[in-house]
Amino acid sequence: MKILVLGAAGMIGKKLVNALLHGGMSETKIDEIHRYDVVMPPSLDVDIPVHAMKGDLSHEGEAERLAALDCDLIFHLASIVSGDAETNFDLGWSSNMRASWALFEAIRSRSAMNGGSRPKVIFSSSIAVFGGPFNGPIDDEFLCAPQSSYGAQKAAIELLLADYCRKGLMDGMSLRLPTICVRPGKANLAASSFFSGIIREPLNGLEAVLPVEDTTRHWFASPESAVGFLLHAAQLDTELLKGRRSLNLPGVSCTVAEQIEALRTVAGNDVVKLIKPQADEQIRKIVGAWPEDFTASRSKALGFQADSNFEAIIRNYIEREL
Amino acid sequence: MKILVLGAAGMIGKKLVNALLHGGMSETKIDEIHRYDVVMPPSLDVDIPVHAMKGDLSHEGEAERLAALDCDLIFHLASIVSGDAETNFDLGWSSNMRASWALFEAIRSRSAMNGGSRPKVIFSSSIAVFGGPFNGPIDDEFLCAPQSSYGAQKAAIELLLADYCRKGLMDGMSLRLPTICVRPGKANLAASSFFSGIIREPLNGLEAVLPVEDTTRHWFASPESAVGFLLHAAQLDTELLKGRRSLNLPGVSCTVAEQIEALRTVAGNDVVKLIKPQADEQIRKIVGAWPEDFTASRSKALGFQADSNFEAIIRNYIEREL
Numbered sequence: 142m143k144i145l146v147l148g149a150a151g152m153i154g155k156k157l158v159n160a161l162l163h164g165g166m167s168e169t170k171i172d173e174i175h176r177y178d179v180v181m182p183p184s185l186d187v188d189i190p191v192h193a194m195k196g197d198l199s200h201e202g203e204a205e206r207l208a209a210l211d212c213d214l215i216f217h218l219a220s221i222v223s224g225d226a227e228t229n230f231d232l233g234w235s236s237n238m239r240a241s242w243a244l245f246e247a248i249r250s251r252s253a254m255n256g257g258s259r260p261k262v263i264f265s266s267s268i269a270v271f272g273g274p275f276n277g278p279i280d281d282e283f284l285c286a287p288q289s290s291y292g293a294q295k296a297a298i299e300l301l302l303a304d305y306c307r308k309g310l311m312d313g314m315s316l317r318l319p320t321i322c323v324r325p326g327k328a329n330l331a332a333s334s335f336f337s338g339i340i341r342e343p344l345n346g347l348e349a350v351l352p353v354e355d356t357t358r359h360w361f362a363s364p365e366s367a368v369g370f371l372l373h374a375a376q377l378d379t380e381l382l383k384g385r386r387s388l389n390l391p392g393v394s395c396t397v398a399e400q401i402e403a404l405r406t407v408a409g410n411d412v413v414k415l416i417k418p419q420a421d422e423q424i425r426k427i428v429g430a431w432p433e434d435f436t437a438s439r440s441k442a443l444g445f446q447a448d449s450n451f452e453a454i455i456r457n458y459i460e461r462e463l
Numbered sequence: 464m465k466i467l468v469l470g471a472a473g474m475i476g477k478k479l480v481n482a483l484l485h486g487g488m489s490e491t492k493i494d495e496i497h498r499y500d501v502v503m504p505p506s507l508d509v510d511i512p513v514h515a516m517k518g519d520l521s522h523e524g525e526a527e528r529l530a531a532l533d534c535d536l537i538f539h540l541a542s543i544v545s546g547d548a549e550t551n552f553d554l555g556w557s558s559n560m561r562a563s564w565a566l567f568e569a570i571r572s573r574s575a576m577n578g579g580s581r582p583k584v585i586f587s588s589s590i591a592v593f594g595g596p597f598n599g600p601i602d603d604e605f606l607c608a609p610q611s612s613y614g615a616q617k618a619a620i621e622l623l624l625a626d627y628c629r630k631g632l633m634d635g636m637s638l639r640l641p642t643i644c645v646r647p648g649k650a651n652l653a654a655s656s657f658f659s660g661i662i663r664e665p666l667n668g669l670e671a672v673l674p675v676e677d678t679t680r681h682w683f684a685s686p687e688s689a690v691g692f693l694l695h696a697a698q699l700d701t702e703l704l705k706g707r708r709s710l711n712l713p714g715v716s717c718t719v720a721e722q723i724e725a726l727r728t729v730a731g732n733d734v735v736k737l738i739k740p741q742a743d744e745q746i747r748k749i750v751g752a753w754p755e756d757f758t759a760s761r762s763k764a765l766g767f768q769a770d771s772n773f774e775a776i777i778r779n780y781i782e783r784e785l
Contacts, residue, residue, distance in 0.1 A: 230630060272706065276604075284604050286625075286707045293626040297619045303608070304615040308552060384594065385608045 142169050145210055145260075147198060147244075148218030149176030150183070152324055153265070156368045157216060162187050165372045175210050178219070199240035208247035211255065214375055215313075217244065217264045223291035224330040227427065230290060237294035242301055249310040262302065262313030263374045266387060268360055270296040270317060271432045278434040281389055288430035289332075303386045312379055316370055319362040319392035319435075319447075323458035332427040336361070339397070340404055340455055343415035344463065352421035355398040358433035362392045363448050363457045370445055381443060391447035393454060394434035403451040407459070464491050467532055467582075469520060469566075470540030471498030472505070474646055475587070478690045479538060484509050487694045497532050500541070521562035530569035533577065536697055537635075539566065539586045545613035546652040549749065552612060559616035564623055571632040584624065584635030585696045588709060590682055592618040592639060593754045600756040603711055610752035611654075625708045634701055638692055641684040641714035641769075645780035654749040658683070661719070662726055662777055665737035666785065674743035677720040680755035684714045685770050685779045692767055703765060713769035715776060716756040725773040729781070 144161060148154045157165075158176060162185070174191045176182040182193040196203050198219055207215075219240075226233030241264070252259050269292030270285040285296040299315040306313055323344075324337040335352050336359060342349035362370070370390050379386065395403075405413045437445075448454050466483060470476045479487075480498060484507070496513045498504040504515040518525050520541055529537075541562070548555030563586070574581045591614030592607040607618040621637040628635055645666075646659040657674055658681060664671035684692070692712050701708065717725075727735045759767075770776050 230632075282598075282606050284606050285622075286709075287622070288629065288706060290626050290630070293622045297622045300607075300609070300615045300619045300622075304612050307610065308612070310552075384610060387608075 143212040145212035150178035204243035204247035208251040222331040226291040266295045266315040315387040319360045322361040325462040352424040391437040465534040467534040472500035526565040526569035530573040544653040548613040588617045588637040637709040644683040647784040665734045674746040713759040
């Protein structure tokens with residue numbers, strides 16, 4: 142099997158490739174992995190061919206170049222993040238929506254040339270497709286009414302993907318990933334960045350800004366759970382989705398106050414003191430429209446597995462990254 | 464006020480223009496109406512300037528040409544119909560989705576040139592944004608999981624429209640029109656065409672094919688109700704939508720058997736005998752995934768009004784068209 146990872150230099154992309162190289166799809170013989178990102182993915186010293194390519198999917202000819210690799214499985218993780226898409230309207234719609242559309246078109250053309258052999262596309266969507274008001278946990282039949290450009294772009298790509306799949310032009314599904322926490326490394330432009338920052342920076346002896354109230358509730362998965370979702374989806378028979386190709390994934394629902402209490406339990410009071418509340422109206426507004434809790438009944442029934450609680454998410458970070 | 468109607472030569476477009484010319488928006492002084500369609504809208508002999516333009520919104524430069532008219536209110540009714548969009552994948556995505564996107568972009572550019580004065584766009588979406596399975600009547604928080612390209616295109620345009628409006632780049636809303644019945648004139652390529660055909664043809668002394676089982680339940684509005692929805696939306700303060708700019712509209716839910724019984728009541732047994740059952744698997748499959756009933760609570764609360772029952776829908780047709 143030949144695998145392509147778009148967004149392979151990102152945090153989840155790197156972990157996904159690593160998992161693929163270490164038995165993450167144990168039933169599958171992997172012959173080749175192609176990694177693609179706007180920055181060159183790091184070189185790897187491994188037994189099977191793992192190629193690295195630098196490029197921007199939104200540029201002319203890039204989608205065709207990738208489709209011509211004739212991969213059997215494509216993880217599409219490439220995205221302009223939420224804060225950036227909100228600030229740069231054109232960039233978000235072009236790099237997220239138009240580029241994904243170009244990819245699906247290129248896959249379709251290539252598939253027609255290859256006698257109909259269709260790759261499977263696992264698209265990383267987001268819970269940002271949902272917007273308030275919410276009445277309790279979001280169930281699997283709740284509407285997409287995104288309150289951010291990022292969410293609108295993800296929802297629109299989901300519609301495209303589902304229609305291309307329904308028409309047999311490709312195979313695939315969209316995974317509405319919870320907010321990934323704790324993200325290692327540096328803060329990014331996502332409006333959700335602080336959810337990781339308030340855990341990560343204190344654990345590294347640094348101060349962290351908390352831009353929202355501690356009553357803010359949100360939906361989380363560890364990076365390892367996210368990789369697990371992607372691998373599980375890649376091995377899932379999409380017929381089981383019965384035409385509804387977007388899935389809300391399981392996660393951990395907790396408030397910022399509960400995040401902080403979990404940090405106190407794991408790392409102590411002095412670490413927690415490094416969290417500094419400092420209201421940011423723009424972030425508060427974006428995050429305030431985000432979902433807080435899900436039933437995730439379908440995905441659980443399909444075998445997707447979440448972290449057990451937020452303490453487990455913190456311990457996962459410490460174990461893997463510190 | 465300057466008004467632009469896209470799809471003005473269509474059945475609803477013509478009735479809408481007629482209503483606008485006869486006090487349909489009584490609180491509003493209409494200075495000018497521009498009518499646009501792929502076929503030249505018919506000439507009209509009226510007091511105010513009513514222009515007719517022939518063109519295809521999906522062609523280069525057309526969106527800009529229309530935006531440059533600087534209309535205050537735009538009714539966007541132009542669409543490739545469902546059966547056609549299902550058969551011609553590229554045509555549907557290009558003429559429905561890409562062309563609408565180009566229109567929104569052109570409106571945005573023009574508005575920036577005009578110091579931010581934004582037109583209001585009333586977009587005719589469809590209940591085809593919904594796909595089964597359904598659990599009883601569809602409420603206002605039910606997901607869009609379209610099972611046709613037409614429905615996917617409408618849902619994607621709704622997302623775009625909502626995001627452009629949320630960012631203040633234009634104003635507007637999407638109306639998910641029920642299936643319009645009884646459509647006067649000839650059958651079209653919409654998979655829903657027979658719902659009108661089985662009433663219209665017999666009333667005109669002609670045989671009509673019924674391609675689905677008579678237990679098929681569906682959601683209807685008369686052409687006059689549809690025009691009423693459009694006029695009401697045009698006069699509605701979009702702030703009342705609280706960020707959810709797509710509306711399920713009120714309608715009449717009934718089965719084909721109930722349609723037929725209403726026809727028998729209104730026109731007698733000999734007329735009903737002209738309906739000839741003749742199964743069509745492709746139509747049955749498309750229609751079988753369509754919604755059957757709605758709560759339409761939000762739109763009713765906002766003052767949108769439906770027909771009272773299917774008999775009233777038939778009598779409306781007879782009165783207006785025969």
